[in-house]
Amino acid sequence: MYPVLFKLGPLTIHTYGFCIAIGFVFALAYVSRTAQKKQLNSDVIIDLCFYALISGMLGGRLMYVILEWETFENNWIEIFRIWNGGLVFYGGFIAAFIFSWRYMAAKQLPILKTLDILAPAVALAHAFGRIGCFFAGCCYGAHCDLPWAVTFTHPLTLARPDIPLHPTQLYSSAMNFIIFTILVIFSKKEPKEGAVAIGYLFIYGLGRFCVEFFRGDDRGAVFFYSLSPAQAIGLLMMFISCVLYPVIIKKSSSQ
DSSP states (O other): OOSEEEEETTEEEEHHHHHHHHHHHHHHHHHHHHHHHTTOOHHHHHHHHHHHHHHHHHHHHHHHHHHTHHHHTTOGGGGGOGGGOOOOHHHHHHHHHHHHHHHHHHTTOOHHHHHHHHHHHHHHHHHHHHHHHHHHTOSOBOBOOSTTOBOBOOTTOSSOBTSOBOOHHHHHHHHHHHHHHHHHHHHTTOOOTTHHHHHHHHHHHHHHHHHGGGBOSOOOSOOGGGOOHHHHHHHHHHHHHHHHHHHHHHHHHHO
């Protein structure tokens, strides 16, 4: 599509990075407003979001480089050109989660309550990030003859050019917008603490598992029954959420 949004002299604004920035701003606005409603220190949680963004981007890039090492082994400078696309969500999610957990403990934030605020924001930011993927051409789909198939023709695209493909980036974006909407509606019903975050784990794991069937890019080594690593992690997320949910309910009921 359009990997470069515009150029202003020596400054190049890449659409991928711009979409990530827009998603983060919207997510930050949601977190700030929700934290105030929940009577939590919004300044501390906003700081957490900035640190989580940095750790998430580093973790996402690291996993991408590991999975696509053949692309970088003879051109190390490309590792740092993150604006060209190339973040693995699960790598970023794991890195951001580990850092956020330690940060919340250090700042004595209520972990489950804070995670419930962050979960919809993650889905919202991710939705915009996938739009950036679409413009960059990364995370592209398999060959498709359906009416909504997309053909990438830009010389800088990361997708397979001149072939009609599933717009899997837009599938993922729509999925994350839907997840955000579901979690916001669910959170208004005052569920048990931790339930919103666990709901995110299950719904995202299920959605990602399904979208992966339409991906056409290299997904890494396959597991049993030809599942991609992302599908295996999606199943793991669903399993963990099913195990944790009754624990959370029991813990909340005893308080």
